[in-house]
Amino acid sequence: MSSRFIDLTGDSSDVELSPEPSSNPAMNPQSRATRQPLSVVQNGNRVNARSAPVLSAALKNAINTMDAARLRMHLRQYCEAIPELRRGLERQLLVKGKGVVRYHRNTDSEDDAESENRSSEDEDASEIGREKPLMPIAIGDEEFTPMYAKCENCEEEFDVSCNNTRECHWHTGEKELYYDGDFWADHDDNCHGDPASFEDDSDFADGFMWSCCQNSGDHEGCKTTRHKAPVNVIQEAGSNKRRAEEDLQRPVFARCVTCEKRYDINDNEGNECVHHPGEKELDSDSGHWEDWDDECHGNPETLINDPDHVDGFMWSCCRGEMNSEGCTREPHEPYENVHRR
Known part of the structure; x- marks a missing residue:
């Protein structure tokens, strides 16, 4: 039934206004028509009809136990067949040369106080809009390279675009047998084996020391720098004139x-x-x-x-x-x- 409004202003015009929408869904057909369907509820939990796909336990196990070479092969095939997957991996795994944090070839300049001061000055300059030319590395500024690399010093994987000062702890020397203590006093080579074969065994760390700092074999590292990889090392340059010509x-x-x-x-x-x-x-x-x-x-x-x-x-x-x-x-x-x- 349509509702009419009585004009109490004295206007004699017979104009019928459109009914105002009712807050009661039963009285408002349009509201009922646009109402979203109820979600199915099972065992007290609401079921989302568009929930994200979930990997089956069998597929997870297959991925976790698959040979690395076979997994890479399948990944390459799917990247060629599915453009969206390829573009997603490119965004996650690639970075431009201009986004690679530089590493000074001379490691002494990486962990001294002056290097930290220079880094702070560079950051301050970037904040006020002054752009400092990037030092040359193995790739061009616009060329893409893998985002993750293995550090040559600590052998850990790192993000080449997020490589802060003093993140890498390593030793410049070699790990050597330490005979001055009593760690090897009861060791019998014929019975227990060559002591040098235990170089990487954490239980025998006290039987070794680093030649660079004389610390025990499990010492974290006497040198702290950025992580180093072939892609981020600053290339040596000649004279200013030669550098200008090369640029x-x-x-x-x-x-x-x-x-x-x-x-x-x-x-x-x-x-x-x-x-x-x-x-x-x-x-x-x-x-x-x-x-x-x-x-x-x-x-x-x-x-x-x-x-x-x-x-x-x-x-x-x-x-x-x-x-x-x-x-x-x-x-x-x-x-x-x-x-x-």
């Missing part, structure tokens, strides 16, 4: 997202990128699958990245063979145009 001539490298080739971003005017813009597809007309039985051998599409079955697939863009040269030529495109960190 003018030094190319800035990046890697092309389509053909995966390394190129100079300042020399990218030609159509040097040769690739297939299409996708890999099953070639049903190929004689490669004549004797193929899906029930016996499995789905052929799962072998799209298997080198033994390249003859059974083709490129959708040109229907060319998998090993054929790209059908499109254009300038290289860097990764940064596809995703930004």
